[in-house]
Amino acid sequence: MRKVRLADIAQAVGVSAVTVHNALNGQKGVSDQLREEIQRVADQMGYESLVKEKSVKEEGSDFQKIGVLIAEKYLGNHATYYWKIYQELALAATEKQCYTIVETLRTGGGAGAWEMPQMILQSSVQGIIIIGEIGKEQIRLIKETASIPVVLLDFYDREFAQDAVIADNFYGMYQMTELLFDRGLEEIGFVGSIHATNSIMDRYCGYMKSMMEHGKNIHPEWVIEDRDETGVVEFDLPKRLPKAFVCNCDLTAGMLVNKLGARGLKVPDDISVVGFDNFLYPGYADHGITTYEVNIKAMVKVAIKKLIKQFRSSGQGSSLEIISGHIVMKNSIRR
Numbered sequence: 001m002r003k004v005r006l007a008d009i010a011q012a013v014g015v016s017a018v019t020v021h022n023a024l025n026g027q028k029g030v031s032d033q034l035r036e037e038i039q040r041v042a043d044q045m046g047y048e049s050l051v052k053e054k055s056v057k058e059e060g061s062d063f064q065k066i067g068v069l070i071a072e073k074y075l076g077n078h079a080t081y082y083w084k085i086y087q088e089l090a091l092a093a094t095e096k097q098c099y100t101i102v103e104t105l106r107t108g109g110g111a112g113a114w115e116m117p118q119m120i121l122q123s124s125v126q127g128i129i130i131i132g133e134i135g136k137e138q139i140r141l142i143k144e145t146a147s148i149p150v151v152l153l154d155f156y157d158r159e160f161a162q163d164a165v166i167a168d169n170f171y172g173m174y175q176m177t178e179l180l181f182d183r184g185l186e187e188i189g190f191v192g193s194i195h196a197t198n199s200i201m202d203r204y205c206g207y208m209k210s211m212m213e214h215g216k217n218i219h220p221e222w223v224i225e226d227r228d229e230t231g232v233v234e235f236d237l238p239k240r241l242p243k244a245f246v247c248n249c250d251l252t253a254g255m256l257v258n259k260l261g262a263r264g265l266k267v268p269d270d271i272s273v274v275g276f277d278n279f280l281y282p283g284y285a286d287h288g289i290t291t292y293e294v295n296i297k298a299m300v301k302v303a304i305k306k307l308i309k310q311f312r313s314s315g316q317g318s319s320l321e322i323i324s325g326h327i328v329m330k331n332s333i334r335r
Helices: 006-013 017-024 032-045 081-095 136-146 158-163 169-182 198-213 250-262 296-313
Strands: 064-071 098-105 127-131 150-153 164-167 188-191 244-247 272-274 291-293 321-323 326-328
Touching (some): 006 032, 017 032, 017 136, 064 081, 064 296, 081 098, 081 127, 127 136, 127 296, 150 158, 150 296, 164 296, 169 198, 169 244, 169 272, 169 326, 188 198, 244 250, 250 272
Parallel strands (some): 064 098, 127 150, 164 321, 188 244
Antiparallel strands (some): 291 326
16 A cells, blocks of 8 residues: 655645645644644545654664755766765764665756755654755755754855854865965966855855965956856856966866866966865866865764754754865976
8 A cells, every 4th residue: 555645635635745744743834724624634544644753862872864955956977076975974874873865956847946855745854964055045944844953064054054064165275275376376267156156155265365365466357157057067268367277176177177288288387277175076087186175074974963963952053063174285286
């Protein structure tokens, strides 16, 4: 016999699955009359709630189900940077007596529309970790609908920063830019869509801090957008080029090296290039790009720790957690 879903109840009553979820879990926004009707139909259909109220008394008492959400724009046909984060997260979760259930945040038919994840509608997890930046309204609706702890990993929003874990994007990129100045390179450009994500914005600000400290102007034509609204990475180079570029990620840095090569320019002999993340996409040529390695292992452990703390306290986190990485020297800067 097929298990009754929230969507089945919603269709029978003529409301949305989110409304059914809220009604059956005592959430606001549903009238008493409608709540009673939804409960009556659910009972008639034999619906069994997946919610099991638990109080976490000890970290190792019971295995906790952690839902992991990743926006579909961050997942391609190959192992992406965000999929790497999930793999590390899944491994770290088992050490803390937790296991993970991953689901993709999918966009719907309309512009900007998206589908509420089934793990939330079915109340099948005790906490959620969102990997990769999504919109404020999406975060707010997920938190309101789920009514369980939510932690943001590798991005933050000011409203929800106390529940976030990020890399040290600002000082990491500041260090990468300083590295170029240390090699006598003073004409430096930036490749990255500054307003695409908070991470890229923070990395640009780190680059800008270094440029300002050295009294150097940031030439507009050397600040290059590298992706469109859907996250597809592609860009063109200006005619006049600087002596070096800092790139918001290694994927962009690798594409830059290829584009420079198409112009007959060699890295690092003609132009130096640095990246960020220290993540090489499968099948992508290794150009030996000097980069800043994000400490993914430490980030996922802190994210799980924050979630477990919320299991115990039933409240929000205490502060934004910023995890430092380190420079990885390779062969893309002139000696």
